[in-house]
Amino acid sequence: MFPIRDHNPSGRTAYVTIALVAVNILVFLGYFLSKNDFQLDVFFRTWGLVPARVMAGEGIETLFTSMFLHGGWAHLAGNMLFLWIFGDNLEEEMGHFGFLVLYLAAGLAAGAAQIASGPGSPVPMVGASGAIAGVMGGYLLLFPRAKVDVLVIFLIFFRIFAIPAWIVLGVWFALQLVSGASSPGIGDVVAYWAHAGGFLGGLALTLPVWLRRGAKGYWRATEGHPPHPETQFLAARSNVPLIRRRS
8 A cells, every 4th residue: 555646736836845855866866876785884874873873972963864865766766755745735834944844853753763762773774754754744633634545556456546644644653653563673674663753753743833723623624635626636536446467
């Protein structure tokens, strides 16, 4: 189950979201194409977030630098897609500066959660996932009923469904908690607790915005959607039962 777009593109240009996508891509290209596997390992251990190193009082700057590093093409593409889907609407509501503050603060919260989950871990954490999880937490609070198109894959076929954001993001967050609780910790490939920490951080940082807009009154006024017209996608409401894969 993979989100591919929402039905409420922003009513104005999301400059910060675009800039963050561009910076992440440029940084990735700047190191990934020029280094071999050994050099990448050294690079990630230097600029990625290593909990044991931070707990020893070293590499505090990696709480920031790790947010702009990615381990591969799929890692980068997935993160940038999620940022593009959920970032523009939140930036429109919070303003450019407020959105940037939320993004960076959520990334810090994600790093803190990862350190707390394994303070002695020597494994470097890289990726914008924690910061983007904060964007997703803010999106959930402000736009719980916004429609998100989700690609659902069933073994040999797939189909696109339009699902309310509270289900998509709620299930995603629950999976991070379950996966984090059931994983061994040190040596995990995915930083589940960083995702959860970033999500909660973004939710908390968006709470004052939601309260200023009237809290539940804001939900009633907007019906839980971003406050501008919804875009309809034929693929999301098609009655065609299945789109089968070719072997």
